[in-house]
Amino acid sequence: MYGLVNKAIKDLVVENHGTDTWTRICDEAGFEESDFISMSPYPDKLTYDLVGAASKVLKTDANSILEAFGEYWILYTADQGYGDLLDLSGSSFVEFLGNLDMLHLRINNMMPELKAPLFSTQNETENSVELLYKSHRQGLVPMLKGLIRGLGKRFDMIVAIEEVASESSEEKGLCFKITW
Ligand code: HEM
Structure with a gap:
């Protein structure tokens, strides 16, 4: 994944636990540098490690x-x-969810090796929507849940997310029902 992702992991750790903890984590992961270049791709294995x-x-x-x-x-x-790109991606939570592929497509112009997941929305009601998520990677559903919660907060909403069965999941990926 692009260095921006690893850098965010680093900054989250340093903000909450300090630089020494980050150094221990790098040692444990066998990562010998201590920083990342945001716009350079790194092997996915490094992020998982x-x-x-x-x-x-x-x-x-x-x-x-x-x-x-x-x-x-x-x-x-x-x-x-x-920030501007986030502002452009939707003035409501549901609109934003519907524009996730467009957002990543724009990022893709700046990061040509990006392997972004694919998203689509369906079955919108007054207080819920379903989000289909198809990824090239394994194990990132917890990250997706955090992202959706964070996106909810951006719109002053507290959202709940549960995975549901979907007929189209073979083709379109995992389905999550989001309620507020
Ligand atoms: C301006 C904001 C955003 C930027 C710059 C961005 C950029 C990225 C980047 C660089 C990656 C790593 C993929 C790679 O390097 O190949 C990624 C992955 C991902 N993004 Fe975004 N993204 C943004 C917003 C969002 C939002 C709002 C969501 C969903 C609510 C989202 C969902 C994901 C998920 C789930 C992944 C994990 C990769 C996977 O499943 O394969 N992103 N994004």
Whole structure:
């Protein structure tokens, strides 16, 4: 994944636990540098290793770390120069969810090796919507849940997310019902 993702993991750890903890995590993951270039792609394995090492060092399960990371990502990207893009992506929560592919497509112009997941929405009601998520990667559903919660907060909403069965899931990925 692009360095921006690893950098966000680093900043989340440093903000909450300090630089020494981050150094221990890098040692545990066998990562010898201490920083990342945001616009350079890194092997996915490094990101998974960093999360695994953070889980060991912080004695927190990896899924909780991924969830916290997802929530942090919404604030982090706004702070890292993507605020205008976030503003353009929707003036309501549901509109924003419907524009996630467009958002990643725009990021793709700046990060040509991006392997973004694919999203679509369906069955919208007054207080719920379903989000289909298709990823090239395994194990990132907790991150997605954090992202959705963080996105809800951006619109002053408290949202609940549950995975539901969907007829189209073979073709379109996992289906999540989001309610508020
Ligand atoms: C301006 C804001 C955003 C930026 C700059 C951004 C950029 C990225 C980048 C760089 C990756 C790593 C993929 C790679 O390097 O190949 C990624 C992955 C991902 N993004 Fe975004 N993204 C943004 C907003 C969002 C939002 C709002 C959501 C959902 C609510 C989202 C959902 C995801 C998910 C779930 C992944 C994990 C990768 C996977 O499932 O394969 N992103 N994004």
